[in-house]
């Protein structure tokens with residue numbers, strides 16, 4: 001395997017650049033610039049059962065999620081981040097040699113977990129506008145017998161585009177389990193979580209990492225048809241979601257109004273950032289429904305642009321992968337962070 005190259009940890013970077021953590025503008029991992037609800041730190045301080053193992057069924061969390069998502073708790077499994085559920089789903093459905101359809105450019109964990117678990121990745125690249133190549137997917141899925149899963153992401157990371165209903169319906173006709181990753185759906189609206197009730201081959205994944213600002217506490221969840229959930233529970237580690245994560249997620253769901261205001265601020269800022277980036281002749285941003293914007297870099301080296309910003313403590317994402325080498329991805333920050341970013345970009349000529 002190629003080693004996983006994680007982004008440099010925040011505190012390490014702060015030391016390396018000799019810039020205080022609070023002055024680093026971290027726009028490289030789609031984290032929430034407003035952080036968690038204030039109720040989270042209060043609930044964590046008041047929690048008294050850290051010495052007791054957590055509930056393997058995450059009963060209270062699933063009940064609260066049921067109200068939030070609008071599906072019965074018997075369809076929900078909580079995970080140590082959506083990342084854990086991606087790994088579990090792959091382990092559940094594939095044996096050595098089975099294949100998974102991946103639609104790059106997209107989130108890297110589908111490939112990582114498939115390969116880790118002895119599966120084969122079938123890459124069906126997206127069109128130039130990052131929409132799915134549904135035609136190729138359909139012809140592939142119909143022709144090879146050992147394809148078990150397809151991962152699709154809406155809004156997609158890294159471009160922020162969404163998958164439309166007609167396209168999802170077409171995928172659901174295939175003899176595959178369709179995993180729809182909705183990690184950014186709060187910034188877009190239009191979740192298909194309740195489609196799981198009508199489709200025995202659909203799984204929808206969600207997370208608290210982006211909209212609720214809990215990336216560091218690792219809480220995600222999935223909405224599953226009953227037949228899949230019953231098997232998934234057999235292979236899940238019993239204490240996968242810890243007490244702190246559960247407490248924080250529950251506190252977040254009790255403070256939806258506040259968190260949704262933050263989401264609205266980010267959406268508004270996304271539109272400002274998009275138009276501001278458009279004004280640079282070396283950048284061509286793509287319209288996004290998530291909390292980040294992908295931009296093509298024209299007439300400049302994208303990796304160098306990223307490095308130049310990093311020197312000033314502004315972190316953005318560059319992907320050294322085919323189809324993305326001349327692109328950068330910028331997470332939407334606060335209005336002040338956007339202003340500093342734009343100011344710095346305007347000094348780069």
Ligand SMILES: *Cc1c(COP(=O)(O)O)cnc(C)c1O
Nearest residue numbers: 081082083107157183207209220
């Ligand atoms: C960030 C992200 C995740 C990870 O979610 P966690 O709950 O933090 O593990 C999943 N899918 C996509 C597409 C993401 O960008």
